[in-house]
Each structure stands twice: as C-alpha cells, then as structure tokens.
Amino acid sequence: MSTKISLIGAPTDIGAGMRGASMGPEALRVANIVSVLQSHGLEVIDTGNLSGPANPWLPPINGYRHLNEVVAWNVSVHTAVHAALEQGHLPILLGGDHCLGIGSISAVARHCRNVGKKLRILWLDAHADFNTSVLTPSGNIHGMPVACLCGHGPQALIEIGGHVPAIDAKSIRQIGIRSVDAGEKKFVHEMDLEVFDMRYIDEMGMRVAMENALMGIDEQTHLHVSFDVDFLDPDIAPGVGTTVRGGPGYREAQLCMEMIADTGLLASLDVMELNPALDERNRTAELAVDLIESLFGKSTLMRKQ
Numbered sequence: 001m002s003t004k005i006s007l008i009g010a011p012t013d014i015g016a017g018m019r020g021a022s023m024g025p026e027a028l029r030v031a032n033i034v035s036v037l038q039s040h041g042l043e044v045i046d047t048g049n050l051s052g053p054a055n056p057w058l059p060p061i062n063g064y065r066h067l068n069e070v071v072a073w074n075v076s077v078h079t080a081v082h083a084a085l086e087q088g089h090l091p092i093l094l095g096g097d098h099c100l101g102i103g104s105i106s107a108v109a110r111h112c113r114n115v116g117k118k119l120r121i122l123w124l125d126a127h128a129d130f131n132t133s134v135l136t137p138s139g140n141i142h143g144m145p146v147a148c149l150c151g152h153g154p155q156a157l158i159e160i161g162g163h164v165p166a167i168d169a170k171s172i173r174q175i176g177i178r179s180v181d182a183g184e185k186k187f188v189h190e191m192d193l194e195v196f197d198m199r200y201i202d203e204m205g206m207r208v209a210m211e212n213a214l215m216g217i218d219e220q221t222h223l224h225v226s227f228d229v230d231f232l233d234p235d236i237a238p239g240v241g242t243t244v245r246g247g248p249g250y251r252e253a254q255l256c257m258e259m260i261a262d263t264g265l266l267a268s269l270d271v272m273e274l275n276p277a278l279d280e281r282n283r284t285a286e287l288a289v290d291l292i293e294s295l296f297g298k299s300t301l302m303r304k305q
Contacts, residue, residue: 001266001296005042006084006091007033009049010077013275014069015099015142018241019057020277025049025094027239027276027285033094036293045089050076060139063132064154070099070141071156077103078110078160085111085268092292095272098129101145101226104270106161108224109149113163117222121172122213122260125228126244128180128188128195135183142273143181146172150191169193173213175256176201176231179244198246206252210259223265225295228272229288237287239279250287257294266295 009025029046037044052073056066064070077093081104084091093104105121112119123129123146131143132152141148141157148157149172151165158164169191177197180188188195196209217223234243236250248256260266271292274285 002090004089005044006089007046009094010096016097017140020275021097023276024274031285031289065139074103078107081107093270097142098272099141106166110161123174124231126230222267224268226270237284239284
C-alpha cells in the first residue's frame, strides 16, 4: 500500500435524484479525514476539489439525466485519479454521487492495464447500480455506473479510459446489496455478477462474505474499494439520499473494513453519496471517516500486527 494519499474532492450530485451529495467532500474534511489518516503515518495531499458543470436539474432525455454534465465530471475524475496513480499515490475520491465511480474505476483499470496488475473491485453499496437507459425507472446515472463500466451504457461514458469495457464483470464483487430494480436484477444474473447481498451476509456472516469477496487476490492485485455510504444501515448512517433499511451495522462494517486492511493490498478508494443535508450533526461523515481509518489499519482489537 502506498503511504502517500491523494484526496480528490468531486463536489457534484449530477447523477443523483436528490441534491446534497455535492457537499460530501467538505463534510468528510470537517470530520477530519486528513488528520485521521496522518495519525497512521500516511502522507496526505489534499488536492482540493475538481470543478465541473453545475447541476441543471432537468428531466431525463432518452433515459439519461444530465448525460453531458455526467460525462464532463467523469472525465475530470478519470484524469485526476489516473494522475495520482501514475505518481505512485493512493487516490481517495471524495464524492459526490456514485456516477463518479465510472471515471474513478476506469482510471484504475487503465492503470492496471499499463502496469500489468490484476484488478479486484469491492462495490460496497445497498444498490447494484446496474441499470441501463432501458431499465432505469428514474434516468439517474448514479444507478448505472457498474453497467457502464461493464460496457453497457452511452458511448461517451463507456469509452472513458479508452478501453471498452473498462472492466471485466468478473473483477467486481458487490457487498451489502439489498435494493435492486426488477429489470436490473435480471440483467445482473445475465452478466453473472458476483453479489454478496444482505441475505447472504445474514446467513453466512460478514466474515465469510469478505473471505469469498477477497478470494484469489495476491501481490499482483490492485484492490479498489468503492464505498457508497448507503451500504451502511440508515440507523447508523442517515446522511444519504437513498437509504435502504437492513444494511450492515457498525461492527459488521468494521469487520468488512478490517478484513480489507488485513490484505495490505488496498490501492484506491471511492467514498460516495454522503449527503450532509440529510445528516444529523455530521455523524454519517464521522462514521465514514472512522471506517476509512479502519481500512488503513486502525484495528478496534488488540492484535499483534
């Protein structure tokens, strides 16, 4: 794991159905993400916020809301994340809504192709985010990033990073899923995505889910975590626009993060969909920072490292 962290703010809710995720990067900074990471001996470079088009708040056109603006933001994210990786830094993208995962993960995939590494993506989310313009009930592109990364989406989005599809569907593991649209569910099965949904976690436990999600990774693997804050149960994380009851609680989420940290292979991270407008005294941002700290090796238990 790189000891140099690049924080990249992407303050937009361009792909969401509700305003407010644009304030996510600042809320994470207010929750002291910089000093918390520095306390673990990491060098943190806060590169500030990217800029992009304002949210025009228009209805969808041909099944997509704000497509041109979404493309602009994702190109910007792609460029910044790829530059950080080229410098040998570990990029942390502070979102923003989850449509930005397209730019971030396409950059990671491009980097992996360049350096000859395998890619494993852990998608921590209440939603599969595998909609298309035909399947989507809303047209909101934050419900489509995984499909776009797998090559199913508008040309302008699937081509970011110069390789279509940007990722192989076999490189992704979805964890915590509990809200999937009907047509989307069928498509997930058709594409044979590996999903550890909440039923699986309830039956088998988070430990087994994470062991399986991490199976087969080695020193040649770039491990990317795309952490949508709505992965967490809304009782502990109310500050998101698309809450779904029945998500992982605090201890389950900690175990998930600690098991990722134990691999020593985390190489890039997205923190998405934090919406301070819906939060209570920034507690969701503080929880997110607490969990990110665990990703970087804060163990809540007394263990010999």
